[in-house]
Amino acid sequence: MTGGIIAGWIGVSATAYAAGEAFGGLGKAGLITVIVVSIIVIVTFVWIFRETGKRD
Secondary structure (H helix, E strand, O other): OHHHHHHHHHHHHHHHHHHOOOOOOOHHHHHHHHHHHHHHHHHHHHHHHHHHHHHO
């Protein structure tokens, strides 16, 4: 399963490179979206782990 995911990432990277856009083919809007989603995911994981630690 992991091999398929990595192969998919490599394929996406190659396609993005071929597209020739900045930021790996995402463009400015795509880059902003990736950053915002990453921040939301990080904050969510930190919140979950802090709440889990309080229960122990």
